[in-house]
Amino acid sequence: MPSPMDIYKLLPKTNCKLCGEQTCMSFAFKLIKKEKKLEDCKPLFEPEFEEQRKKIEEMLKVVEKATETGLVVNEDLCIGCGNCIVVCPVHVYEDPEGAGSGFGVRLENPILRVENGVVRVVDVGLCRRYKEKTICVACRENCPTSAIAFLEEL
Amino acid sequence: MMWVCTGCSCLCDDIEIEGDVVRHACRIGAGLYLNRSVARAEPLIDGKRMDIDSAIERAVEILKDSKSVAIYGLNNSTLEAQKIAMKLAKKLSAYVDNGSKFGKLAEMILRKEIPSTTLENVKDYAYVIFYWGCDVHNSMPRHMSRYTYYPRGKKRQRGYEEDRFLVVVDVRRSHTAMLAKKNAVFIKTDDDGKLIREFLTALNGGIASGDVLRVVKELKKSDFNVVFGGGGLIEGLSNELEEFVKLVSNVGYFVPADYRTNSMGFFKSIFEAGIPKANFEDLLIDEKVDTAIIVGSDPLNSMPFEVAKRLVKLNLIVIDPKVSFTSKMADVVIPSAISGVECGGKMLRSDFVEVELKPIFKSEFDDVKVLKSISEGL
Numbered sequence: 001m002p003s004p005m006d007i008y009k010l011l012p013k014t015n016c017k018l019c020g021e022q023t024c025m026s027f028a029f030k031l032i033k034k035e036k037k038l039e040d041c042k043p044l045f046e047p048e049f050e051e052q053r054k055k056i057e058e059m060l061k062v063v064e065k066a067t068e069t070g071l072v073v074n075e076d077l078c079i080g081c082g083n084c085i086v087v088c089p090v091h092v093y094e095d096p097e098g099a100g101s102g103f104g105v106r107l108e109n110p111i112l113r114v115e116n117g118v119v120r121v122v123d124v125g126l127c128r129r130y131k132e133k134t135i136c137v138a139c140r141e142n143c144p145t146s147a148i149a150f151l152e153e154l
Numbered sequence: 155m156m157w158v159c160t161g162c163s164c165l166c167d168d169i170e171i172e173g174d175v176v177r178h179a180c181r182i183g184a185g186l187y188l189n190r191s192v193a194r195a196e197p198l199i200d201g202k203r204m205d206i207d208s209a210i211e212r213a214v215e216i217l218k219d220s221k222s223v224a225i226y227g228l229n230n231s232t233l234e235a236q237k238i239a240m241k242l243a244k245k246l247s248a249y250v251d252n253g254s255k256f257g258k259l260a261e262m263i264l265r266k267e268i269p270s271t272t273l274e275n276v277k278d279y280a281y282v283i284f285y286w287g288c289d290v291h292n293s294m295p296r297h298m299s300r301y302t303y304y305p306r307g308k309k310r311q312r313g314y315e316e317d318r319f320l321v322v323v324d325v326r327r328s329h330t331a332m333l334a335k336k337n338a339v340f341i342k343t344d345d346d347g348k349l350i351r352e353f354l355t356a357l358n359g360g361i362a363s364g365d366v367l368r369v370v371k372e373l374k375k376s377d378f379n380v381v382f383g384g385g386g387l388i389e390g391l392s393n394e395l396e397e398f399v400k401l402v403s404n405v406g407y408f409v410p411a412d413y414r415t416n417s418m419g420f421f422k423s424i425f426e427a428g429i430p431k432a433n434f435e436d437l438l439i440d441e442k443v444d445t446a447i448i449v450g451s452d453p454l455n456s457m458p459f460e461v462a463k464r465l466v467k468l469n470l471i472v473i474d475p476k477v478s479f480t481s482k483m484a485d486v487v488i489p490s491a492i493s494g495v496e497c498g499g500k501m502l503r504s505d506f507v508e509v510e511l512k513p514i515f516k517s518e519f520d521d522v523k524v525l526k527s528i529s530e531g532l
Contacts, residue, residue, distance in 0.1 A: 081295035083333070087314065102277060102305025103168045104178025116176050117184030131386040134225035142304070144291060144332035 002059040010052040012043045032059040032063060063151065067121055069129040070151035071139075078118040078147035084139035085112050085119070090126050107148065112139065158264040158511050159183035160230070160494030162294045162413045163504035166299070169184035171514060180295035187514075190495050193352035193477040198487040206488065206519060213447075213471045213486045218469075220469060223248035226434050227451030228423075229414040230492075232499025232511065235521035236420055239449065240427035242529045249443065251433035251453065252420045255388045258395060259432045260421035263408070263506065265266075269282045269397050271380065272505045278307035282319045282369065283374030285411070287326035287346065288384020293413035298333070302382070319372045324386060341365050346390035357404050379406035409505050415493075419502035422465045438464040445469040447506065449521060450490065452478035473524050488524050491517035 007028040014024070019040040021027040030036040037046070038060065044053050066072045082104070085091060088111060091099035098106035105113055109123040140148045145152040157169040161182035170177040174182040197209035204212075205493045217223060223246045228236050243250050262268040276283070283302050290297040297306055299467075303314050310317040320338035322331040327340065334340040339509060343349045349366075352359050356362035356370040373379055381402055412418065421427055434453070439441050446468050454462050455478065472484040475492045491497040497520035499514045 027173070078181070079292070079295050080184065081291060082178065082180065082299040083304060086299040092306065094314070096306070100306050102300045104170065114178050116188060117179060119182035141335065142333060144329040 002062070004032055007031060007056055007059060010056050011041065012049060014043065016043060018042050031060070034063065066151045067124045069127045071121060071124060071127070071129075072149045072151060073112075073119055074120055074147050075118040075120075076147075076150070077145045078143075079117065079145060080114045080117040082114050082119075083142040085110070085114065086091075087138045087142050088112065089136065089138060090128060092128070112124045118154055125144065155514065156512060157187070157514060158494055158509060159186070160415050160492075160501065160511065161186045163415055163417065164294050164296050165415070165501060165503045165509045166296055166300060167509065167512075168300075172447050174363055176307070177486050182295065186294075187491065187495060190230065190515075191494055195472075195477050195481055195487055195488055195489040198481075198484070200485060209486055209488050210524065210527050210531065213488065213528055216445060216471060216485065217246060217351070217447075217528070217532060223445045223447065224432065224434060224437055224443040225250045225447045225449065226253065226453060227449040228252055228420050229254070229417050230450035231421045231521040232493050232497070233418065233502055233508075233518060235449075235493075235525060236416070236423040237427075238525040240423050240429060240524060242525055242532075243429055244427065244527065245532060248422060248447075249434070249437055251432045251434040251437075252414065252417055253416040253434065253456075254412055254414050254420070255385055255393070256272075256410050256417065257421060258393055259383065259388070259408070259410055260418060261425060262395075262399070263410070263516045264422060264425050268402055269376055269407045270409055270505065272507050273301035273409070274300050274507075275378075276380050276407075277305050277310070278411070279309050279378040280378035280380045280406075281310075281317070282321060282405070284321045284323065284379075284381040284405070285330055286323045286381055286383045287325075287328045287386025287388070287390055288382060288411040289324070290382070290411055290413075291329040291333065293384075294411065296410070297382075298330070302380075303333075309504065318320075319369075321369050325390075339365050345373045346387060347397065350391075352400050353401055354397065354404070357401075373405060377406070381405055381408050381450060382411040383408060384401050385410045412504055416501040418504055418506050419500075422502060422506065435461050438468075443468065445471070447471045447473065448480055448484070449473045449525075450475070450493075452480050454478075454480040454483060489519060490524055491520035493521070496520070497522070529531065 011024045019027050068083050095107050111127050115120050128136045155173045157171050158178050159166045159169050169179045197204050197206040199212050225248050229252050263270045320334050322334045322340045330342045352362045352366050356366050410475045466483050470484040471486045472481040473488045473490050475490045481487045496515045496517035498511045
């Protein structure tokens with residue numbers, strides 16, 4: 001994952017405040033947290049910054065793939081073992097007879113579900129990282145093929 | 155629609171199918187269903203397209219002319235098909251083999267010489283879980299999440315981090331070994347026999363290495379511990395299992411971790427029919443057979459070159475739903491149905507529990523019908 005400093009280096013660094021932020025550095029932070037969009041930085045879209053803008057867009061591709069909780073699933077690496085689904089503490093609590101007991105998750109909108117042999121993110125709204133902001137990594141810890149990753153570790 | 159997956163010997167029965175979406179099945183199972191119409195076999199005689207009846211007739215002719223026959227495969231066939239294959243084997247006085255090395259241990263389980271249990275009991279009661287010489291994360295992807303280490307059971311409510319202890323023994327750091335983190339141990343070994351003796355010494359209060367002592371301490375906390383042994387264990391012990399059986403009776407239970415879908419069914423079928431299991435590779439090296447019936451298997455793909463070379467020289471009759479390397483080299487190819495997807499029946503899970511299949515489609519020809527008509531033709 002790109003650091004805010006990497007992005008800051010490529011920004012105009014004029015602190016023009018057109019984006020609504022006080023400094024370019026705080027804009028870089030919010031860009032990674034997905035609270036601001038690249039289009040908010042108007043000077044960057046002028047021809048002289050074109051090369052730098054393209055570099056930032058390249059860097060932000062990883063961030064775009066991630067969900068609101070920073071969860072990134074690489075379906076090519078997943079083999080559908082379902083470890084992530086069974087270990088998820090929210091699944092166990094909400095669906096003890098299904099996912100908690102090893103069966104396929106029976107919730108209508110679970111966090112993760114195995115579909116066509118690979119894990120898919122269905123609804124991160126239930127994830128402990130979403131509301132409670134708990135740094136829970138149970139799903140990633142039990143994925144030996146590294147199909148699951150979190151943005152902060154990339 | 156609910157479906158029983160026949161991708162591996164887990165035989166997961168909680169798979170949901172809605173149109174072209176398969177839920178909860180791993181990549182093997184989903185692939186089996188989604189790619190069912192890819193590379194289908196056609197009835198062939200010497201590479202020429204024929205109708206299925208003449209292919210069966212030609213197979214019967216070949217069998218009538220041959221002196222010594224071997225039946226190989228049957229891992230993907232149902233118990234019903236295996237029973238007919240056993241009758242056919244008796245009629246032809248043929249050798250039978252399925253390519254699995256679990257024969258000796260499976261027979262011991264059937265004779266009740268080694269304690270075994272069901273995967274449901276493992277889920278509910280097991281504390282220490284050994285994975286010895288097998289990478290189940292890749293060979294049977296849902297084994298750990300569905301039946302053993304991760305799910306919560308009746309007496310194991312607190313989850314894998316507190317209520318289970320995982321021991322992975324292997325020659326390399328496999329994906330399964332990577333899962334041995336908290337409350338778990340990975341023991342790397344090049345000599346299974348030596349490690350078993352070390353465990354036995356430690357269990358009797360002797361001196362052993364740190365990891366072994368830690369496992370033994372955990373073993374004493376519970377009276378329900380289980381060992382899952384894979385191909386690596388059997389290869390490592392070169393089929394000398396006395397000490398291993400002693401270890402298992404000290405530890406708790408043994409369950410084979412053979413990924414081949416119905417290989418336990420095969421062992422039960424030959425056990426009930428009283429036919430000894432042959433070793434197909436040895437038969438080929440010693441040139442003891444002149445005809446082979448390959449049912450739902452692709453031995454050419456996995457055999458060493460020297461053995462495969464001899465297999466091609468035989469009269470090959472292949473009964474398979476899909477085109478395989480072996481079927482391309484065969485004299486007669488008879489198409490069949492994918493067990494569990496297109497034809498029903500019963501299969502045995504890796505712990506010898508019978509599972510009724512729930513086919514989604516219907517097929518005109520399956521292993522049972524093909525083997526029956528060959529048997530009748532003879």
